[in-house]
Amino acid sequence: MKFEHIPVLLDEAIKGLNIKEDGIYVDGTLGGAGHSLEIVKRLTSGKLIGIDQDKDALKKARKVLGDHLDKVQVVHDNYRNIRDILSRLNIYRVDGILLDIGVSSHQLDEKERGFSYHSQAPLDMRMDKTQDFSAWDVVNKYSEKDLERIIWDYGEERWAKRIARFIVDGRREKPIDTTLELVAIIKKAIPKKVRMKGPHPARQTFQAIRIEVNEELDVLKGSIPIMCRLLNKGGRLCIITFHSLEDRIVKNSFRDLNRDCVCPPELPICSCDKEREIKLITRKPIVPTKDEIDSNPRSRSSKLRIAERV
Ligand SMILES: C[S@@+](CC[C@H](N)C(=O)[O-])C[C@H]1O[C@@H](n2cnc3c(N)ncnc32)[C@H](O)[C@@H]1O
Structure with missing residues (x-):
């Protein structure tokens, strides 16, 4: 079985995370560890927590991260449980979180998992x-x-x-x-x-x-505010999506977290006491270059949005 997953918007996501060598980072969708490898290469005393709900992905990720495993904690879980995952590791704030949503090429290639409409397989499609x-x-x-x-x-x-x-x-x-x-x-x-x-x-x-x-949209929607609140001031949340439904969730969630008042416009004074939690680093999503699309057509529909904890 071949596991070839080319990480999408790699340079843009790594730059977006603004990595500090002693920081704590979370990759909530570890997959084949393409993004994670670039994160750990930039850490000295820092740490990376890599989460995936697919045990096969974790096996592969461990191999890819081989030389850096002393800086990595790999966790089999759903990123929706990020708060509990981190608190079990005695971590209460992090410096950056990356999500690269959706299915990996590995999952599509493994015919028996039923993700692909090209090959005969049981109707499965469970990531976990x-x-x-x-x-x-x-x-x-x-x-x-x-x-x-x-x-x-x-x-x-x-x-x-x-x-x-x-x-x-x-x-x-x-x-x-x-x-x-x-x-x-x-x-x-x-x-x-x-x-x-x-x-x-x-x-x-x-x-x-x-x-x-896989309850993908509910999990994404529920996790964004939790993730923002786990960030240290200046910490970044980078989310790569692959279709408009996901991107809309990220866009709207970031918009809400970026607001410091959610009172109806007809109210003369603010009574909601809401405070702005993030600032937007990307007003418009970052999309792949033509070169990236040519070399990796899977990247065609990808979008990266970045927010920073204030
Ligand atoms: C697009 S791949 C990530 C690829 C990775 N960034 C790389 O460069 O190799 C998405 C991965 O996220 C995992 N995943 C999707 N939703 C998840 C969730 N809610 N919790 C944990 N893992 C999830 C999938 O199992 C899959 O391995």
Whole structure:
């Protein structure tokens, strides 16, 4: 099995973290440790906490970080638990946190994990293999309404209603067990004329199911304020996203944390007592250069936003 994950927006993210050699940093999505390796290279007495919910990723990351493991603590967990993870390590404030959201090339390459619509595999899509709930449960147990909702909301798929109906019809005879059975149903639901153009017809539905299985958007949304509050003054939170739903969450969360008053505009004086928690380092997201997109097409839709604790 090949594990080739090219880190996206690497220089920009590392510069964005503003690394101090004695600082404490967290990579909440360690993956193949491409970003983490560049972080630890810049540390002397500092420390890196690398979190991933995928045990296979941690194995690989340990190898990549080999020469620097004395400065690294690798943790198998969900970054949503960052506060508890850090307090177990007696850490209460950090100098920078990086998130590089989404699925890794490794996870896509490992056919049996069911992330890819190109190869036959059980319907799985769990990033954390210790979790029970999988894509099989979504596809075979969700009501037609719920299927439509997630495919529409998380896949932004205009044929969500038909796809949901075809899935429910398809599973009446027998459960839908594999990725390619699901792909065949999606293809039937999308009119041929539409399906012959543009990206793979199952792309958006697979994205939606993956987001649902791993609760990706809720986890991201809930974690941003917690992460900001764990930063020392001047500490940076850098978040790389891959689609508009994720970027919107980061943008709106940063906007709210950047405000020092959330009272309705009609109130004559402020009564909310809210204090501004961060300042925005990036008003517009940083996007990859043409060179990066040419050498790593996966980077095409990536966006980096950076905030600093005040
Ligand atoms: C895009 S990859 C990160 C790649 C990494 N930056 C690199 O350069 O190799 C995303 C990784 O984050 C992990 N991940 C996604 N959501 C997570 C979460 N909520 N908690 C912990 N790990 C998560 C995935 O398992 C995957 O390994």
